[in-house]
Amino acid sequence: MTKIPLLIFLSLVCLSWAQTKNSAVTTDDYLNILRNNLSGDEAYETTAFIEQFWRVVGNEGFNKSIHKVAASLEAASYVLEDNATNTDRFTYRLEKRPLQHPTWEIVNANISLVGENTPLLSYTSNRNMVYLNSISTPKNGTTGEVIYVEDMNDLQKVSVKGKIIFTEINAPEIYTEGVLKKGALGIFSYDNPDYLKPDINVNSIQFRSLTFDPKNTWGIALSYRAREKLKAELEKGKVYAKVFISSKMYPSEELTLVANIKGSEMPKESLVFSAHVQEPGANDNASGVGAQLEMATVVAKLIRNESIDAQRTMTFIWGDEIISTKRYLQENEKRAKGIKWGLSLDMVGENTAITGGSFLIEKMPDPSAIWTRGKDKHTEWGGKLLTLEDMKPHYLNDYMIHNFLKQGKLANWEVNTNPYEGGSDHTPFLDSNIPGLLFWHFTDQFYHTDSDRLDKVSQETLKNVSIAALASALTLVNGDSYAAMDIVKIVRDAATNRLAEEFLLSEKAIKTGNPLESEVAIIKAWEDWYLKAIASTTDLASPENTVILEKAILEAQAIIESQAKMFVEELEK
Structure with missing residues (x-):
């Protein structure tokens, strides 16, 4: 088959793109402003404070973290909602809800083998060693024989009452059956995945949890x-x-912190940032908490000194992962209707020279989550295979990627993407049909381990993520038809590049025996996704300028349709 020269498409891309006006302030303008005003200092200092604590919703460390952020908002002129007037644009509130179950925190722990002088594990060096929701032992400890249990079948063959189970597989099930039902004292488990490089990071432990149960004893990882x-x-x-x-x-309450910058012209429309506080790590997720705080304080300062504005509302949520964001979207239907975009900050401060992997933008569901090939790769976290019915066509994917790559080029900072996988605060947005993305890092050889401490955090990374995310957000909250036209061009270019890449992959696949109809289906799926993504820019349209945006959309869609048609025809030759 004959490959179509890409120059043909470069000429198509340039067809009839007349724009009579540029946005008053472009993303490039915001990037430049923020590069001079956002240093990463506050993000790093906040990360350093929060990572001290083993944070579970309702415990002392979690609550101190929330109050630290609230105090910083106060210092940045945010006003408590109860004390605010109608003219106050920068407000915050602290939501309190009773917890269904007691909260938990670890104080100290160690285990030793009888006859050995050196502890096998100690909390002073392994703060993840005790399963969450484990109870205290007697003050002098408890001693028992350790018995190895290979699996659930093995558990049925041995007596474990009064003994300590050691297992390397299905620990939750073995704990339930062996400890809660058969009377074992507790459980030792090992289950560190290969991407943690356990044979190198020999002292790292991933945190583990017991489901709350009044009959619980304890687990040791x-x-x-x-x-x-x-x-x-x-x-x-x-x-x-x-x-x-x-x-x-002990009984406690769940705290959620919500800060708002009221939009000057369209306050009922909003962009929402979310960063979860719980989990014990520095990168996961003290870094997201810190980055989001500096973004909130810097944008407030710039609005106060009239360097910028926010015509739509900007909201910042700090709380329990997924739960706080989901509740925010569900508890007020009228407010939720005005949320136009959701962005999750989770593990955003990594020193990748130490942790591995790279910064990632996890895309909204697009065809790469169905056909993962070429440059697209799932992370070790993994994702389930999606279907065409799961697709979420929207400009947010390529618009954010475009802006982050700009910051990456200037700062010599690596930016990559991964197909949709889920599992953080972007999922509630998508479940509510609100465009949402995740900013994160993976692979991380210290993910969820007690080695995820401040020495793995980079202030430079915190700064880069914050600048790119906030510049993009400011463009959107101030966006109009002209900003939408800029985005149309970005998405159109991404579409033509993607279709060209997919054509080459499909041509090669057919040569190796893949069915023609399967490869044509991939091209058509991307075509459909991008046609709809281009059309989604109408959510920024100004009433007085809808005609010029509609014209730009139709022109871009015509280019995409023409390219897809040509590629399909080439595949069918």
Whole structure:
């Protein structure tokens, strides 16, 4: 088959693109303003404060983190809603709700093998060693024989009452059956995935949780080093371990912090940022909390000194992952109707030279989540295979990618994307049919481990993410038909590039035996997605300028349709 020279499409791209006016303030303008006003200092300092704490909703560390952010908002001239007047544009509120179950926090812990002088694990060096919702042991600890349980079938063959179960598979199920039902003292488990490089990071432990149950005892997660030591001792004969845990469980309340910058012209329309506070890590997710705070304080300062404005409302949420965002979208139907975009900040401060991976924008569902090929790659987190019915065509994907790549080029900072996978605060937006993206990092060899501390955080990364995210957000909240036309061009260019890439992949696939109809379906799926993504720019249209935007949309769609048709015809030759 003959490949079509890309120059043909470059000429198509340039057809009849007359624009009579540019946006008053472009994304480039916002990027330049923010580069001079956003340093990453406050983001980093906030990250340093919050990462001290093992944060569970309602516990002391979580609440101190929330109050730290609230105090910083106050210092930046945000006014508590209860004290605000109609003229106050910068407001915040602290929402309080009783928790259904007691909160939990760890105080101290260690385990040692009887006959050994050195502890197998100690909380001072492994703060993730105790499963969340584990209870305290007696003050002098508890001692029991350690018995290895391979799987659930093995559990049925051995007596575990009064003993400590050690397992490397299906720990939650084995805990429920072996501890809660069969009377084991507690459980030791090991389950660190390969991407954590456990044979290198031998002392790292991923945090683990027990489902709240009044009958709970305790669970201990082992590092690679501790696992190897315990297995070696078991090969020699019977092993007894002494376990000491000091934890606290107490009634508490759930705190959610919501800050608003009231839109000057369209206050009922909004863009929402969300960063979750719980989880014990520095990058996950003290970094998101810190970055979001600096964005909120910097934009308020710039609006106060009239450097910029926000015509639509900007909202910032700090709370419990997914739960707080989902509640915000569901508890007020009228408010939710005005939310036009949602952006999640989760693991946004990584020093990738240490953690690995790169910064990622997780896209809204597009065909790369159905046919993941070429440059598209799922992360080790993984994603389920989507269908055409799951697609969310919108300009937000390519618009954000375009802006982040600009900041990346200037700052020599790597920016990549991944197909939709879910699992953070962007999912409630998408579930509510609100365009939403996730900003994050992966692969991270310290993900969810007690090695995710401040030394893995980069102030430069915090700055880059914050600048790109906030510049994009400001363009959107101030967007009009002319801004929409700029976005149409960005998405049109992304579409022509994507279709060209998919054509080359499909041509190669057909040569290796893939059915023609399957490859044509891929081209047509991308065509459909981009036609609808282009059309979605009408959500920024100014009533007085809809005609010029509609013309730009039709011209861009015609280019996409023409290119897709030519590619399909080439594949069918």
